[in-house]
Each structure stands twice: as C-alpha cells, then as structure tokens.
Amino acid sequence: MKVAIAGAGAVGTFIARDLAAAGHEVHLLEREAKVVDKGRSATDNVHWHAVDACEYDSLNAVGIGEVDVVVAATGDDEDNLVISLLAKQEFAVPRVIARVNNPKNHWLFDESWGVDVAVSTPHLLTALVEEAVSVGSLVRLLNLDGGARLVEFTLAADSPAAGRSLADLAVPRDASIVAVVRSRHVIVPRGDTVLAAGDEVIALVTGDVEDQLVRLLAS
Amino acid sequence: MGIRSLITRLSTTVGEADAELLRAFCAQQGQVAIRDVAPRTEVTVVGQISSIRTVPHAGSPWLEVTMSDGDESLVVMWTGRRSIAGVTPGKRLAVKGRALPLAPGSGRLKMLNPAYELLGSC
Amino acid sequence: MHVIVVGCGRVGSGIARSLSAEGHSVAVIDKELRSFRRLPENFTGTTHIGMGFDRDLLTTAGAERADALAAVTSGDNSNILAARIGKETFEINRVVARIYDPRRAAIFQRLGIATVATVSWTTDQIERRLTGEPTGEWTDGSGTVRLVDQVLPAIWAGKRLDLLAEPGKVLVAAVSRAGAAQVGAGSLIGQEGDVLHLVVANDAAADLDHRLAHGPATH
Numbered sequence: 001m002k003v004a005i006a007g008a009g010a011v012g013t014f015i016a017r018d019l020a021a022a023g024h025e026v027h028l029l030e031r032e033a034k035v036v037d038k039g040r041s042a043t044d045n046v047h048w049h050a051v052d053a054c055e056y057d058s059l060n061a062v063g064i065g066e067v068d069v070v071v072a073a074t075g076d077d078e079d080n081l082v083i084s085l086l087a088k089q090e091f092a093v094p095r096v097i098a099r100v101n102n103p104k105n106h107w108l109f110d111e112s113w114g115v116d117v118a119v120s121t122p123h124l125l126t127a128l129v130e131e132a133v134s135v136g137s138l139v140r141l142l143n144l145d146g147g148a149r150l151v152e153f154t155l156a157a158d159s160p161a162a163g164r165s166l167a168d169l170a171v172p173r174d175a176s177i178v179a180v181v182r183s184r185h186v187i188v189p190r191g192d193t194v195l196a197a198g199d200e201v202i203a204l205v206t207g208d209v210e211d212q213l214v215r216l217l218a219s
Numbered sequence: 220m221g222i223r224s225l226i227t228r229l230s231t232t233v234g235e236a237d238a239e240l241l242r243a244f245c246a247q248q249g250q251v252a253i254r255d256v257a258p259r260t261e262v263t264v265v266g267q268i269s270s271i272r273t274v275p276h277a278g279s280p281w282l283e284v285t286m287s288d289g290d291e292s293l294v295v296m297w298t299g300r301r302s303i304a305g306v307t308p309g310k311r312l313a314v315k316g317r318a319l320p321l322a323p324g325s326g327r328l329k330m331l332n333p334a335y336e337l338l339g340s341c
Numbered sequence: 342m343h344v345i346v347v348g349c350g351r352v353g354s355g356i357a358r359s360l361s362a363e364g365h366s367v368a369v370i371d372k373e374l375r376s377f378r379r380l381p382e383n384f385t386g387t388t389h390i391g392m393g394f395d396r397d398l399l400t401t402a403g404a405e406r407a408d409a410l411a412a413v414t415s416g417d418n419s420n421i422l423a424a425r426i427g428k429e430t431f432e433i434n435r436v437v438a439r440i441y442d443p444r445r446a447a448i449f450q451r452l453g454i455a456t457v458a459t460v461s462w463t464t465d466q467i468e469r470r471l472t473g474e475p476t477g478e479w480t481d482g483s484g485t486v487r488l489v490d491q492v493l494p495a496i497w498a499g500k501r502l503d504l505l506a507e508p509g510k511v512l513v514a515a516v517s518r519a520g521a522a523q524v525g526a527g528s529l530i531g532q533e534g535d536v537l538h539l540v541v542a543n544d545a546a547a548d549l550d551h552r553l554a555h556g557p558a559t560h
Contacts, residue, residue, distance in 0.1 A: 054418060056444045065259060065317070078394070078418040082445075089331045090448065092259040092317040107396070108422075110277045112298050112429065114331075279429040299429030300453050304533045305498030332451045334519060337499055337530040 003027070004067045006053035006083045007074030008035050011099065013043075015071060020045040027062055029053040054082045056090060064091045072098040072115075077105045081113045088114025117144070138214050141202075148206045150178075151213070157197045158219040167191035169216055174207040241267050242289035248313065248338075253291040256318050256328060263315040264293055264330075265338065268308050273301045286312065294321055294329040311338040343407045344471055345370065345433075347393030347423040348414030352439065354379035355464040356411055360471070361386050368402035370423075371414075393423030399431065409435040409471040417441050424454045437470045447520040450534060455492070456520075466490075486542055488514065493535040496556040502526035502537065504557040510545035514538045 001024045005012045008030035020026040020043070027047045030036050036050040051058035053074070064070065070087040072080035080098045087093040098113075100106050100120035109118035127141050142150040155162055161169060166177060166189055180187040181200040187193060195201065203213060245252070248265040256262050266286035273280045282297040284306060295314055297303060306312070316333030320326075342365045346357045349371035358381055361367045367386030370393050371377060377388045391398040393412060404410070410427035412420035417440045424438035437455045440446035446456040455470055470492065479488040497505075503526040506513050513526040517536040523529070541549055552558070 054445075055442065056448065076418075078416070078422050081422060082418045086448070088319075090317065092319040094319070104395070108394070108426075112276060112279060112281075112425075298452065299425060303453070303498075304495040305500075305531065307499070310499065334451055335532070337532055339501070339528065339530055 001025070001069065002067045003069045003071065004029060004062065004064055004087075005071045005073055006030075006080075007072070007099075008032075008039055008048075009073070009075050012071070012073040013039065015073060016046045017043055027067070029058070029062060054079055054086070056086060059083075059086055059091060064093060067091075067093055069093070069095045069097065072096070074099070075101055077101050077108070081108060081115070084109075084114040086114075088116075137218070138210055144204075146206075148204055149210075151203050151205055151210065153201045153203070153213070153217050155195060155197050155199045155201065155217060156219060159195075159197060159217055160219060161195045161201075161217045162197045162199075163194065165192050165194050169195075171203075171216070172209040172212045174209045175203050175205045175213050177201060177203050238287075238289040240289075241287070244311070245288040250313065253288050253293050253328075256293070258319060258328060259317050261315070261317050263313055264288070265311070265313045266293065267311045268306065271306070271308055282306075286314070292327075293318065294327065295333060295335075296329055296331050298332060305337050306335075312336060313338055342366070342409060342472065343368070343403050345399070345402050345404060345407050345410045345427065347371075347410065347412045347420070348439075349376035349379055349388075350413065350415055351379070352464055352467065353411070353413045356413065356468050356471070357386060358384065359464065359468055365472075366403075368407075370398060370402055393419060394426055396426065396430065399423075399426065404431040404433065407431065407433045409433065410437070411467060411471055412436070412438040413467070414439075417445055421445075421449050421452075421454075424449075424456075425452060428452075428454055435471055435473060437467055439467070443520055450519055453533065455534065484543070486540060487546075489537075489539045489541055491537045491539060491553060493531050493533065493537060494553050495533070497531040497553070498533055500531050500557050502529045502531050502535075505537070505539065505549075505552065507545065507549075510542050511549050512540040514540050 003019055003024050004027045005016050006029045008028050016026050016028045027049060029049045029051050031052050033050045036048045040048045049062050064087060070093045072083040074080055084096045084098045087096050095116050096114050097117045098109050098115045100109050100118050103120055103122045106120050109115045127139060139152045140149055141152050171177060177189045179202040180189050245265045250263045250265045253264055256264060266288040268284055269287045270285045272283050274283050279299050280301045282300050282302060284295045285292050286295060313336045314330055314333040316330045318328040318330050321329045344360050344365055345368050346353050347370045349369050357367050357369045361384060369386060370389045372392055374390055389398055389402045410433045412423040414420055420438040420440060424436050427433040428436040437457060440449060440456045450456045457467055502513055502516060505511060515522050515524050515538040516526060516529055
C-alpha cells in the first residue's frame with residue numbers, strides 16, 4: 001500500500017515508521033527542511049519530502065495521484081482540512097484520514113472537506129478512559145464512515161446475556177457483534193458462542209440501535 | 220434516516236433518438252467517453268445533464284448532477300450549494316477533473332467540484 | 342447590509358473602515374487584539390477576537406444575518422476555511438476570499454467562492470464584490486467611454502456572452518474565469534463567477550444595466 005503522511009511531528013513520524021515497518025511504501029511530507037534532513041538520516045525506509053502539503057504542485061510532484069491513503073497529521077487543523085480537500089478533490093485519493101487537533105473543530109472534518117475518517121485524540125482518550133472504568137454501560141470507541149460506530153460493552157455479573165448464546169440473543173439488525181474479548185483472548189463470535197459475565201463485547205452498530213443493544217446486555 | 224424527504228429532484232429523460240444525437244455530439248467533442256474514464260486520471264468528459272438533485276450532507280446541501288453521454292452516466296457533485304446558475308437538466312457541459320468511485324466497490328464514477336464549462340447546443 | 346470581515350490587517354481594516362463609513366453594519370474578526378488598532382477611533386462596527394472558522398464566534402459576529410463576508414487574513418488556508426463556513430454553513434450571499442497562491446485560488450474558486458489574488462485587486466475592488474456593485478475604474482479623457490468590471494448576473498449564466506455586445510456602444514473587452522482571462526467574448530457561454538470587462542459608452546450605460554439585469558433580448 002502507498003501512503004502519504006503530511007506533517008512530520010511526533011504523530012506523523014510515528015505513523016510513518018510504523019507503516020514502513022509493516023512493509024508499506026510511505027511518503028512523509030514536511031515543510032521544515034531541517035526536520036526533513038534530520039528525519040532522512042534517522043529513518044531509511046521512509047521517503048521524506050521537504051514540501052508544503054497544502055500546495056497542489058507539491059502534492060503532484062510527490063505522486064499523490066497514485067497514493068492509496070493520505071493522512072493529514074499536521075498540528076494545524078486548517079492545514080489538515082486543506083490537505084484533505086486537495087487529496088480527495090484534486091487527486092481522488094481513495095482514503096483520507098485527518099487528525100483533529102482542537103476538538104472544537106471536529107465538526108468540520110467531514111466529506112465536505114474530503115475527510116473519510118477524522119481522528120481526534122481527545123475523543124479517543126475519552127473513549128479509552130470510559131472504557132477503562134465502565135462495566136455494565138456502553139462505550140463508544142470509534143465513529144466510522146457512513147454513520148457506523150464501533151462500541152464496547154462489558155457484561156456485568158448480573159447481565160441478562162450471561163449464559164446465553166449469541167443466536168439466542170436476538171441482536172438487532174443494525175448491530176453486528178464483531179468480537180468477544182475474554183481473559184485477554186479474542187473470540188470470533190458465532191451463533192453458538194455463549195457469553196459470560198466479564199466478557200467485553202465489541203459491536204459495530206449503525207442507526208439508533210445502541211439502546212436496544214444495552215437492553216440486551218445490561219441488567 | 221428521514222433525510223430522503225428533503226431531497227428535491229428535477230430530471231429529463233433522454234429518448235433514443237436524442238441519445239443518438241447526444242452520442243454524436245459528445246464524440247465530436249473529442250474527449251474521453253464516460254465508459255472509458257479511468258478513475259484517478261485527469262480527464263475531460265462531455266455530456267448532457269439528465270438529472271439534478273440537492274442532497275444534504277452533514278448539514279450542508281450538495282448539488283448532485285448526473286450527466287450522460289448517451290451511453291453511460293457520471294455523477295458530478297458540488298459541495299455546499301443548492302444550485303449553479305445555468306446548470307439545469309438538458310444542458311450540455313464539459314467537466315474536467317479526476318473521477319472517484321461513486322461508492323466503495325461501485326462501478327459508477329463521480330467527480331467532486333470539477334472545473335466545468337457550459338457548452339452550447341449544436 | 343451586515344458584513345463580516347475576517348482579518349484586520351491592512352486590507353481588512355481598510356474594507357471595514359470604508360464599508361462602515363458607507364453606513365453598512367460591520368463586524369471584524371481577528372485573532373489578535375492589537376490588530377484592531379488599525380480601525381479608526383470612530384469605528385461604529387463590532388470587533389471579535391478569535392479565529393474566522395469558529396462557528397460560535399461567527400454567530401456572535403452576526404453570521405446568521407450577514408449579507409457578505411470577506412476572508413482577508415494573511416493566510417490562504419484560514420481564508421478558505423472562513424469563506425466556506427460563511428457560504429456553506431451560514432449561507433451568506435456574497436463571500437470573497439483572498440488567496441495568495443494562484444493555483445489554490447483557481448481550485449477554491451470551483452467551490453463557488455469568489456477568490457481574489459492580492460496583487461491585482463485593490464481594497465476598493467474587494468469591497469465592490471461584497472456590495473455587488475460593478476467597479477468602474479477607467480474612464481477615457483473625454484469622459485465618453487468607461488471600462489466596467491461586472492460579475493456575471495445569474496440570469497446570464499448559460500447565455501452567450503457576445504449577446505452583450507452592441508457595436509459602437511458596448512464591447513466585451515475580456516472575460517475572466519477561474520483565474521484566467523480571454524480577450525473578447527468569443528463563443529463563451531456565461532457561467533457563475535465570470536467577471537466581464539466591458540467598455541461602455543456613457544449614453545449606453547442605462548441600457549446595458551437593463552440588459553445585464555434582464556438577460557439577452559429574445560427576438
């Protein structure tokens with residue numbers, strides 16, 4: 001996979017190295033020449049480019065037209081939005097992921113700006129914090145394209161779903177149980193998977209079925 | 220999700236004789252036929268507007284125009300507006316840009332905010 | 342008319358001062374308090390500290406009832422953001438954005454926002470784009486003939502521009518579209534955003550105004 005990342009800050013560089021290590025062709029675009037020089041000598045499997053990712057000509061020169069994913073990971077929301085728009089509109093990049101620095105701007109990061117997935121660290125942190133402390137209530141992990149959402153629910157001891165199989169449970173149509181985590185093992189759920197107290201149920205939901213799901217799993 | 224009722228639609232149908240004339244017109248323009256458009260390559264496409272709708276996208280309206288070259292159709296989307304003066308069903312136009320799949324896995328294509336030029340009727 | 346000016350630099354403060362003097366209601370937004378020092382002592386408009394893409398700030402500045410918005414900060418990205426929000430979120434009628442990079446300006450113009458490149462446009466010209474008045478900047482020595490810049494009226498979209506010409510009275514000298522211009526109307530069909538550069542004999546001005554407002558004669 002060919003990936004282009006804009007912004008060689010801590011986040012951008014980390015993602016670049018991670019993806020490069022996984023074998024993808026990674027291009028890292030960074031405005032500051034000094035950062036690029038340092039970066040080039042520190043990593044050898046990432047392609048560094050000292051360019052402004054907000055400029056059409058720069059993106060063109062780097063070959064964004066052939067890239068599969070663009071990650072707008074700069075520390076500036078305005079730049080991330082413009083980069084996303086250029087990537088989607090001018091270069092038809094199939095997948096555009098953008099970092100949201102200030103949660104107040106989260107509302108902007110949608111398809112109007114070419115953003116497929118908006119990643120807001122504070123939002124993710126909130127979800128993780130909630131996840132860490134809650135048993136018996138639904139935690140939203142991630143909002144995906146098209147209104148789908150990944151949620152997590154840890155079954156309490158007195159959950160009505162404990163001891164019942166998934167087939168038995170009548171999971172609503174717009175929800176799909178995608179994994180059950182039990183004692184650090186991930187169980188791929190099937191109809192005959194029997195739930196137990198303490199299980200972390202991960203589900204993909206669309207529409208307004210969270211309440212129905214909670215009624216099934218909570219006491 | 221309750222949004223469908225807000226979509227307004229205007230359209231004209233392209234009859235077979237018209238389709239023939241349209242195909243001839245488009246061929247004469249010398250650009251790529253819609254069926255031959257490769258996604259992500261910059262192309263200029265010529266066609267006739269067969270339908271127009273305004274669709275809400277996350278709170279702001281988008282103008283969705285379907286244009287046909289007599290064989291295939293292409294969807295052109297303009298973000299954040301309900302209309303463009305002069306862009307009405309039956310009008311012929313050329314659009315220039317890179318096409319994306321209309322939806323993941325779809326064979327149909329769309330263009331987002333392309334450069335466009337209204338063409339005269341012959 | 343209520344106008345929002347985003348950016349209180351040299352251009353922004355000039356526009357604010359001028360529009361206010363003409364009796365319009367003006368709200369100026371800038372991220373720095375000291376920028377407002379450029380405004381005259383007797384400035385009757387309001388000032389707001391913050392970013393031009395802050396939805397709440399724009400609401401406070403009267404975006405919901407604004408007739409026009411000028412995005413004239415020193416940053417292209419800030420300007421395009423403020424302009425799009427003004428146009429798409431608040432549905433402000435006339436939005437003008439100053440974009441330094443000509444390539445980006447051409448791209449953003451396709452979003453339906455009038456973009457102006459600083460080099461060629463004066464404060465006066467930006468102002469007239471906001472109020473919708475034609476700019477008449479050149480008159481010949483004898484005062485018989487003048488050059489008028491007119492944004493294409495909606496009624497002329499889809500119509501052949503050579504229909505505006507009237508031998509000896511009105512000449513379509515040039516048409517600007519998407520950052521480029523051509524001499525003469527040729528076979529051009531009018532489109533939103535076109536700027537017409539017309540040479541008009543003074544005694545034909547009233548007739549031209551009528552035809553601009555009502556479209557080509559149908560006979």
